[in-house]
Amino acid sequence: TSNRVQQVKREGLRAALILFFILNVCFAPCIWGNKTLLESARDVPSVLPQGAWAVNTIHASSPKGLDPGAPGWQSEAWLALLGHEYWREKTLPLWNPYQGYGAPFAANMQSQAFYPPAVLLSLHLTPRTYNWYILFRLFLAGSFAYFYLRLFVSFLPAIAGGITTMLAGYYVLYITIPHLSVETVLPACLFTGELLLRKQTYGRVIGFAAAVTLSILGGMPESTLILLTFLYLYLLFRVLSESEIREKLLRVIGYVSL
Numbered sequence: 648t649s650n651r652v653q654q655v656k657r658e659g660l661r662a663a664l665i666l667f668f669i670l671n672v673c674f675a676p677c678i679w680g681n682k683t684l685l686e687s688a689r690d691v692p693s694v695l696p697q698g699a700w701a702v703n704t705i706h707a708s709s710p711k712g713l714d715p716g717a718p719g720w721q722s723e724a725w726l727a728l729l730g731h732e733y734w735r736e737k738t739l740p741l742w743n744p745y746q747g748y749g750a751p752f753a754a755n756m757q758s759q760a761f762y763p764p765a766v767l768l769s770l771h772l773t774p775r776t777y778n779w780y781i782l783f784r785l786f787l788a789g790s791f792a793y794f795y796l797r798l799f800v801s802f803l804p805a806i807a808g809g810i811t812t813m814l815a816g817y818y819v820l821y822i823t824i825p826h827l828s829v830e831t832v833l834p835a836c837l838f839t840g841e842l843l844l845r846k847q848t849y850g851r852v853i854g855f856a857a858a859v860t861l862s863i864l865g866g867m868p869e870s871t872l873i874l875l876t877f878l879y880l881y882l883l884f885r886v887l888s889e890s891e892i893r894e895k896l897l898r899v900i901g902y903v904s905l
Contacts, residue, residue: 655797662793662806666813670782673814677782683774684781684823686712686719693719717757718823725758726777730769757825759866765828781823784831789813791834798841829865829874832858836878840903844885844892847902855903 676682689698698719712718725743732740732752740760743752753760768780793809800808812818812834818827839855859878862871882903886892892899 666789677778686715690715691719762864788831795838829867829870832862
């Protein structure tokens with residue numbers, strides 16, 4: 648048992664290093680160089696007609712993402728507002744005084760005012776830390792996809808699944824949209840939910856609740872609805888298809904309900 652735990656930790660660390668290395672290979676100019684994933688820099692008009700970075704216009708053959716407008720005009724500016732209200736005004740970001748005559752802020756679908764990674768980003772918002780924030784969401788999805796798959800298969804197919812998830816076409820094409828703050832949490836929900844089905848402890852309840860809470864705080868209720876619908880259908884399928892889980896059905900229902 649202790650040897651098994653040590654092996655799981657070593658493999659988990661190895662998987663994290665592999666995923667981190669692949670992110671570095673794919674996004675090195677954004678992680679360590681002077682390139683940015685900010686749409687407002689050059690992709691869409693912002694404070695200047697060609698974007699916030701006042702240099703010669705580049706006509707790219709294809710955009711970095713399929714939806715540059717919303718991040719460039721809205722969500723990227725909201726991150727600055729988030730940091731201003733949290734750390735300078737020392738208040739909860741419930742209200743946006745800069746939109747029209749003022750508008751609710753935390754109550755909208757995209758501000759992610761209480762999403763923990765966004766709150767951390769607001770501590771020190773720069774083009775580089777924004778890149779790290781965007782890529783962290785991919786890393787989160789890939790890591791938990793590996794841990795989830797590792798419950799069923801050996802290391803190589805699990806890490807292959809983690810890499811495939813991290814660089815999935817939908818994630819990369821829409822890399823900057825707020826929806827991904829919710830949708831990249833799906834593997835974490837599957838992993839913690841599967842652990843809770845296999846062994847019911849309060850620690851696993853807390854882990855499962857934390858993953859579900861993170862999907863809610865991501866700020867996109869339609870994405871959260873789809874995620875939770877898929878998640879609980881998956882849990883139901885596992886209960887119906889696994890005899891060992893059905894043998895302790897009442898206990899499982901109680902802990903999942905908790």
